[in-house]
Amino acid sequence: MKIIESDNSRISSLYHRIKNFDSRSPKTVLSESQIPITSGAKLQTLNYIVSIKLGNNEMTVIVDTGSDLTWVQCQPCSSCYNQQDPIFNPSTSQSYQQIPCNSPTCSSVQIATGISSFCGSDQPSCNYSFSYGDGSHTSGVLGWEQIDLAGTIIDGFVFGCGQSNYGLFGGTSGLMGLGRTQLSLISQTIFQFGGIFSYCLPPREYDSSGSLVLGGDPSIFKNNTPVSYTRMILDPPESPFYFLNLTGISIGAVALQASGFYNGKVLIDSGTAITRLVPSIYIALRDEFMRQFSEYLVAPGYSILDTCFNLAGLREVSIPTMKFVFEGGVEVDVDVNGMFYYVKEDASQVCLALASLTYEDEVGIIGNYQQKNLRVIYDTLGSRLGFAEETCGWL
Numbered sequence: 256m257k258i259i260e261s262d263n264s265r266i267s268s269l270y271h272r273i274k275n276f277d278s279r280s281p282k283t284v285l286s287e288s289q290i291p292i293t294s295g296a297k298l299q300t301l302n303y304i305v306s307i308k309l310g311n312n313e314m315t316v317i318v319d320t321g322s323d324l325t326w327v328q329c330q331p332c333s334s335c336y337n338q339q340d341p342i343f344n345p346s347t348s349q350s351y352q353q354i355p356c357n358s359p360t361c362s363s364v365q366i367a368t369g370i371s372s373f374c375g376s377d378q379p380s381c382n383y384s385f386s387y388g389d390g391s392h393t394s395g396v397l398g399w400e401q402i403d404l405a406g407t408i409i410d411g412f413v414f415g416c417g418q419s420n421y422g423l424f425g426g427t428s429g430l431m432g433l434g435r436t437q438l439s440l441i442s443q444t445i446f447q448f449g450g451i452f453s454y455c456l457p458p459r460e461y462d463s464s465g466s467l468v469l470g471g472d473p474s475i476f477k478n479n480t481p482v483s484y485t486r487m488i489l490d491p492p493e494s495p496f497y498f499l500n501l502t503g504i505s506i507g508a509v510a511l512q513a514s515g516f517y518n519g520k521v522l523i524d525s526g527t528a529i530t531r532l533v534p535s536i537y538i539a540l541r542d543e544f545m546r547q548f549s550e551y552l553v554a555p556g557y558s559i560l561d562t563c564f565n566l567a568g569l570r571e572v573s574i575p576t577m578k579f580v581f582e583g584g585v586e587v588d589v590d591v592n593g594m595f596y597y598v599k600e601d602a603s604q605v606c607l608a609l610a611s612l613t614y615e616d617e618v619g620i621i622g623n624y625q626q627k628n629l630r631v632i633y634d635t636l637g638s639r640l641g642f643a644e645e646t647c648g649w650l
Contacts, residue, residue, distance in 0.1 A: 262301075262529050263559070266388070266620065286447040287470035288405040292318060296460035298339055300425030302526050303456055303623065305467050307431070308403035309414070310348035314428040315340055318454065318467060320525040320633070323439045323495055324385060326393050326415030327429035334419040339426040345416055350401040353416075354381040360413060361397065364438060383415055391422020393429075404469055409444055433525070434495040435635055444469065445636075453632040454525065455647035456623055458592035465647035471634065478630045478643035485581040487638045488520060497523050497633060499640060501619060503580035504540055507547050511539040514615075521619035523631070523640065529559070529596070530609045530622040537611035544607060547575040557598045560606035567603040579625070587642045590628040 295304040295317065302317045314327050315338075328335045330344040345351040354360050356374035361381035374382065384394035395418040402412040417429060424430070432439045433452065441452055451471035457463035468475050473482065488498035501519035504511045515536040532540065541562050551572070552565040566572055577589040598604040608624040628648070632641035 262527055262622070266527065266531065286407045287468070287472045287475060288407045288448070289475055290405045290467045290469070291464045292454055292467045293457060293464050294460040295425055295427065298426035300423065300427060301528055303454075303465075304427055305431065307405075309343060310345070310350050310400050311403070312343050312348070313340055314343065315426075316429050316431045317424065317427050318431050318433065318525055320433045320497060320523070321527070322430060322432040323434040323436045324383070324393075324415050325412075325430065325432045325440050326395070326417045326420075328420055329395055329416035329418055332418055334421065335417075336421055336424060337426060338424075338428050340428050343416070343428070345398060345400075348400065350410070352399040354397040354399060354413070355379050356381050364397065385415075387422060389423055391424065393417040393420045393422075395419065404444070407444075407447055407469070409447065412440075412443055413438060433633075435497070436495045439495075441633075441635055450635040451633065451637075453630055453641075455630050455645045456525075456627050457648045458590065458627045459648055463648040471632070476630050476643070476645065478645040480644040482630065482632060482641040482643040483583075483585040483587075484632075484634070484639040484641040485583050485585040487635075487640055489638055490520075497640060498618075499523055499621075500582035501536075501579060501621075502582055504536065505576075505578040505580070506540060506543040507575040509543055509547075511536065511543060513539040515619075519619070521621055523621040523626075525623055525626070527620050527622040528608075528624055530625050531612050531617075531620045532609060533615050533617060533619055534611050534613075535615060536619070537609065540609065541607070541611075544575060544577075554604045554606075557596075557604060557606050559610040560596060560598075560608070561610075562607040563598070564605050565603050566605050567601050569602070579621070581642075585642060587629065588644065589625050590644075593625045593627040596624065 290305045292303050292305050295302050304315050305318055306315050328342050330342050356379045381397040383397055386392045395416045398416045399411045400414060402409045433441055441450055448470040452469050454467045455465040457465040485499055499521055501521045502516055513535040515533040554563040554565040556563055574594055579587045595605045596608040598606060630643040630645040
């Protein structure tokens with residue numbers, strides 16, 4: 256139930272955060288970095304994680320395309336959760352600098368991201384405070400620090416030094432913000448990586464690794480099919496997020512018919528697990544999947560997942576294919592590992608890993624379950640997003 260509750264809270268947070276976005280100019284790509292990305296299950300988080308170095312300190316952080324600020328827990332810690340790595344101590348780092356309250360960087364934080372920033376009462380520091388929709392929270396001071404992204408060194412990186420943090424971060428050190436505002440890691444490294452990043456999410460929770468690639472060199476990818484690009488929707492009020500046009504879905508050879516495709520704006524998000532679709536699309540998908548999967552026993556629903564089956568004891572299961580179609584005719588086959596959520600390990604309750612939104616005018620969300628074994632490429636300056644099939648589960 257934890258994965259569903261966390262997901263539902265995140266959805267509320269994503270819908271609530273509407274901010275402005277400033278345009279950027281193209282830069283020259285100088286570097287490429289490839290960082291292993293794994294499931295955070297071993298650290299009790301439902302998100303994907305990577306390791307970076309901050310001021311020469313190893314940090315394990317959550318990868319989040321729906322957030323802007325990169326932050327880690329810092330000493331002195333007034334209220335911190337337990338983490339795997341040692342808590343970052345800025346006083347021992349020669350490259351750390353606290354951002355002054357009267358600096359342009361401090362004053363631009365709230366404008367760029369909507370994150371509350373304010374001056375410290377007893378020191379000229381730039382304090383910040385941010386709450387997530389699931390009740391998680393981070394607050395502390397903003398600082399400049401050297402960050403090492405798999406060998407690419409970035410000096411003067413703006414990050415949050417979190418001194419009071421709580422919530423669903425598991426045993427990680429903090430969070431890597433890959434959103435689209437000026438404060439995000441992608442914007443801050445635009446000279447090095449040209450505003451392009453991609454990931455390949457591994458299908459298994461343990462003993463499996465994919466990759467987060469910063470930069471746009473396709474020779475690093477291990478894709479099995481050519482990359483197909485669809486247009487990002489640049490909606491100014493919501494532009495820190497990544498929006499696409501979903502124009503169709505097929506189950507097996509059947510193309511679904513639904514009114515929701517006429518306004519198929521969806522958000523693609525690395526931090527949401529279960530895909531949410533507007534009611535007209537979800538009902539059409541559920542009914543067609545049930546029709547093609549009718550030979551198997553039905554099981555009770557689980558929380559928001561209402562399409563469940565009892566597959567216990569079966570050696571082979573014939574699963575209908577699922578294909579998402581985005582603007583421009585870009586077709587994305589959902590990997591079989593992203594079709595079902597296993598409520599019970601013995602497969603006696605296995606649910607289709609998609610759910611319905613409440614209202615037709617809500618924005619659908621493509622979650623990370625349906626992004627497994629895909630190379631997903633974010634070209635922020637080109638305002639396009641690419642997909643290619645790739646085996647992401649190497650050790």
